[in-house]
Amino acid sequence: MREGPDIARIASLVGDPARANMLTALMGGTALTASELALEAGVSLPTASSHLSKLMEGGLLTLASQGRHRYYGLAGPQVAGMIEAITGVAAAVGPQRVRPGPRDAAMRVARVCYDHLAGEQAVAMLDRLVARQVLLRDDKEIRLGPSAASYFAAIGIDVESKARRPVCRACLDWSVRRSHLAGTLGAAILDKILAEKWARREKDSRAVVFSPTGRQAFERVFLA
């Protein structure tokens, strides 16, 4: 018998389908209400509420009360990283349960992964940035290249972040099975994309839909 951190407790919290769906939904980065999460998970409101209190007790969620609305969100990047890691294993290990439908097609192209961009667009972007040596990658490790500061400054992003999170991190993309860019830099780029209105978030989904002109702008800046 071993001791230490109670890993089974945490894993079993994620191990229920309803709760896993809720956590996956919250990977979109925005906090959601109990009703929205009930819908996402496909369970009744009481059931969802029970799951949410368990997740809260387990420390995986934070709660922000605003009037009669109660917004649940992921407790932090560490929790998001854990979900990512589990998702990566699940994608690598098991065949998909269902054939991706039309809505999933949009998800494959571009979607939000906690606070940064994921999907084919994101993978292509990272590949191009590495090819241009703006970023350097030894396998799964990513770091800034010599020209990174000036390159990102030109598009209004400051890479000299003193934040506690890493500036760039690799995050395994479950649809493409290759890495895309996470970390504060990944988050800043997504902010930029949304701020410039190159793309908008699909309602009730993690999908990110580019407008025709937005897509051109994105390609000009990141894929040129």
Add this chain to the structure above:
Amino acid sequence: MREGPDIARIASLVGDPARANMLTALMGGTALTASELALEAGVSLPTASSHLSKLMEGGLLTLASQGRHRYYGLAGPQVAGMIEAITGVAAAVGPQRVRPGPRDAAMRVARVCYDHLAGEQAVAMLDRLVARQVLLRDDKEIRLGPSAASYFAAIGIDVESKARRPVCRACLDWSVRRSHLAGTLGAAILDKILAEKWARREKDSRAVVFSPTGRQAFERVFLA
């Protein structure tokens, strides 16, 4: 209802205490037999066998048959990374279940984490290497410093690894709650420590026990 990788399936595999104990035991890096794992998990042999076949079916384990012995091991670094991530959250989120006993004291000092060294010794080593700028750390990202190649070459470690895993990675230490060194470099250092007989693996445990002279050698090389 969302689709995609079946994260609940994977998480629920880890979510059973017996299976979690087995996986934690296998983080030691060496493959173990069903009987050993039953002992680790504190369950009967039939129960352990049932759990093991579930873990196999879930793709989390590999099996190597040698005569009448069947050795179970973690399926790969990605699975190990997932366990680490869950352990990190569990350590950050929940208080320890039990007070650490004398055996756990040895574990806190130095232990094996999949294929590299963890514990106070490992954390001190990383701190010192960063202070000497052999390695560079921006928060949780670790990379080689300019003097890294010559420094490690002097102790017989080649950092120019072309392996598919990252050379250095940060791995959150659940006992110290700070990072230690993982990746191929971390693995090479542990190999060195064991090859030089500075320390030996404790039987039936992840603990690594340094001999008095071994400890001096370790401190001379890594903590000077």
Add this chain to the structure above:
DNA sequence: AGAATGCTTCGATGACGGACGAACTATGCG
């Protein structure tokens, strides 16, 4: 061949936990 060891499968038992409807609490609105 026969015995011993290592492990898996079978079958029965029992308990934990997820599900929902109904009732209850809280906030906001007219």
Add this chain to the structure above:
DNA sequence: CGCATAGTTCGTCCGTCATCGAAGCATTCT
């Protein structure tokens, strides 16, 4: 103040899964 909306708590039902003993296979040793 009464009604509507958002959410939690309670009670109960039911399915799933962990558990173990006993029996069945497989491999090695003598």
